[in-house]
Amino acid sequence: MMFLAFLSQTIRIAMPYLFASAGGVLSERSGLIGLGLEGYMLSGAFCAALGSYYSHSPWIGLAAGLAGGTVFAALYGLCSVRYKGDQVVVGVAINLLAVGITRFFLRFAFGSSSNSPRVPGFSVAETGSGLLALAHDPMIWMGALAMPVVGWVLYRTPFGLRVRAVGEHPGAALSVGIPVARVRWLAVLLSGAIAGMGGAYLALDQHQFTDQMTAGRGFIALAAIIFGRWDPPRVGLACLLFAAAETFQIRLQGASAVPAQFVEMIPYVLTIVALAGVVGRAVPPAALGKTDE
Amino acid sequence: MSASAGARRWRAQLEEAVLPAVVALLIAALVGDVLIIVYGQSPGEVYRALLEGTWGNAYGLGQVLYKTTTLTFTGLSVAIGLRAGLFNIGAESQLAAGGFAAGVLGTLLPPGLPALLVLPLFIVAAAIGGGAVGGAAGVLKSKWGAHEVITTIMLNFIVLALLNYLTVAHFKVFDTLHTADVRSGALPRLSALIPPFHGSAANMVLFLALAVVAVAWWYLFRSRAGYELRAVGLQPGAAEYGGVNVPGVWWRAMLISGAVAGIGGLNFVLGYKHYYEDGFSTGAGFLGIAVALVGRNNPVGVVLAALLFGTLSQGGLAVNALVPKQMVDVLQAVVIIAVVTSVPEVRRVLRSARRRGGPEA
Structure with a gap:
């Protein structure tokens, strides 16, 4: 029983990470840094709350969240693919923009500077361990499928092959006739859509939007991507690992000998360790961040 | 001939440096117009309120100068990194670490020492605090090739969580999230020199910021080490061929970059509140990226850009009665995106x- 409750809480915490890092892997494998994931999620969460509030349907909310993430990813694509602006700067700015815009329209639409009113979501009343309630939430299934689908697309489809080619050696890809810019556009738009769904999950699961509700989850997703070495199955495991650590900390609140702040640090410390190559080096796609040639 | 060629080149450089900022401000103003009209207000009135609340009275100007001071440090920090070809996204936590080190030092000193006497101690403490964080990212890059963008982002979360733990568990005053007041070293407000600034947070650290800007300019453009740093930033391969120890320059640049951001913590700790408070640095580090970008990584440009972003930050409060102050957050992000694009x-x-105009144009 304890274990099942632990498991169901871990799954719920892992959901936003799984969505965001599934999108992020696509973007990063095409050579575009996923620094804006946090912004896509925040925009997705806000649009999902807005859509669900006005239509009384969580499905419309989900669609709106997907669109909200895509719009921000389109802005990122416009700045970095079309105009070749520096990806790191654009990514940081996308996140600042998402915080500002969602706050502005939170006041505009709901007259509040902290949260939206209650909106309809998918979740049903929790009983027992909560595992059964999870099975009734369609977004849990989508979240569970997101990473395997991205993995399948990357390794088993012509589009995935092109994404990987463009991310490793855009010059070579171009010379065999792959439209590099178009492949990157598609990858970044898809990454925004999937990460936007992660934001929608947050808003619909909590039945409201709250200011800055993503709270750094986009960066944890980025950490999972690096810790999982840009390989979907490993990235998925990294998401579950980070989520399990968080659940552990929540369950042991107060009783734990380890302060909560140190548990919070785990994903970030592991990522640095992976990058520094203490146990096998994490090597990014060769053309990551380089769209300025 | 060569004089006019020099003047032409200088003018071309100036155009390339200033035009993007002008374009960006126009785009930001346009986006601002749209948001204001959506909210049902008149753009003219909102922009007038923004100017009046910032440059229109001494208190507003003092608040702008306070925000400009912090942004000058973080902007300079990012600019020094970029001159070496390194992207320091960690100014946020370096600023906090510098402020924390200064705050703790302040509680350890005996009370009543003259501020000018202990100021160097505080500068060293803040520089060590910020420099340790920046330097860690530098060593990770030089020794193990870990990309500084990712490590500085991750270090932001790690360091801020660590400082939160240290503050909450060991150093806070009961029922608050800040340390005890510094016992020595608090610096006077600017209003001690210019009385109309009364009530605003602007303080003597402003002059320290200008001094650090001057030193940074000298270091970057007049010292041998600065020359090597810029050479590595422009062409690491060529610099290495020319005998420069590239990894050595990398970690030193990150160390200096972090130290400069750390000294910025004094603006809050010594100049404004006289204690370290958890979360005081929120946002200033990321805006430092914007400041460096708009200031074109030039120390003087950084001061001007910090003034622009300081004005916008303070301007939000000035317009809050008409439109949500978050409009300004949006404008700041739009400026960054527009400049970099x-x-x-x-x-x-x-x-x-x-080229089309020929060599004379």
Whole structure:
């Protein structure tokens, strides 16, 4: 029983990470840094709350969240693919923009500077361990499928092959006739859509939007991507690992000998360790961040 | 002939440096117009309120100068990194670590020492605090090749969580999230010199910021080490061939970058509140990236850009009665996006115009 409750809480915490890092892997494998994931999620969460509030349907909310993430990813694509602006700067700015815009329209639409009113979501009343309630939430299934689908697309489809080619050696890809810019556009738009769904999950699961509700989850997703070495199955495991650590900390609140702040640090410390190559080096796609040639 | 060629080159550089900022401000103003009209207000009135609340009275100007001071440090920090070809996204936590080190030092000193006497101690403490964080990212890059963008982002979360733990568990005053007041070293407000600034947070650290800017300019453009740093930033391969120890320059640049951001913590700790408070640095580090970008990584440009972003930050409060103050957050982000996007584009357009106009144009 304890274990099942632990498991169901871990799954719920892992959901936003799984969505965001599934999108992020696509973007990063095409050579575009996923620094804006946090912004896509925040925009997705806000649009999902807005859509669900006005239509009384969580499905419309989900669609709106997907669109909200895509719009921000389109802005990122416009700045970095079309105009070749520096990806790191654009990514940081996308996140600042998402915080500002969602706050502005939170006041505009709901007259509040902290949260939206209650909106309809998918979740049903929790009983027992909560595992059964999870099975009734369609977004849990989508979240569970997101990473395997991205993995399948990357390794088993012509589009995935092109994404990987463009991310490793855009010059070579171009010379065999792959439209590099178009492949990157598609990858970044898809990454925004999937990460936007992660934001929608947050808003619909909590039945409201709250200011800055993503709270750094986009960066944890980025950490999972690096810790999982840009390989979907490993990235998925990294998401579950980070989520399990968080659940552990929540369950042991107060009783734990380890302060909560140190548990919070785990994903970030592991990522640095992976990058520094203490146990096998994490090597990014060769053309990551380089769209300025 | 060579004099006029020099003047032409200088003018071309100036155009390439200033035009993107102008384009960006126009785009930001346009986006601002849209948001204001959506909210049902008149853009003219909102922009007038923004100017009046910032530059229109001494208190507002004092608040702008306070915010400008912190942004000068973080902007300079990012600019020094970028001159070496390194992207320091960690100014946020370096600023906090510097402030924390200064705050703790302040509680350890005996009370009543003259501020000028202990100021160097505080500068060293804040520089060590910020420099340790920046330097860690530098060593990770030089020794193990870990990319500084990712490590500085991750270090932001790690360091801020660590400082939160240290503050909450060991150093806070009961029922608050801040340390005890510094016992020595608090610096006077600017209003001690210029009384109309009364009530605003602007303080003597402003002059320290200008001094650090001057030193940074000298270091970057007049010292041998600064020359090597810029050479590594422009062409690491060529610099190495020329005998420069590239990894050595990398970690030193990150160390200096972190130290400069750390000293910025004094603006809050010694100049304003006289204690370290958890979360005081929120946002200033990321805006430092914007400041460095708009200031074109030039120390003087950084001061001007910090003034622009300081004005916008304070301007939010000035317009809050008419439109949500978050409009200003949006404008700041739009300025960043517009500048970074228009820099390559403006350069391309200008250069092709010059080519078409022939060598005389």
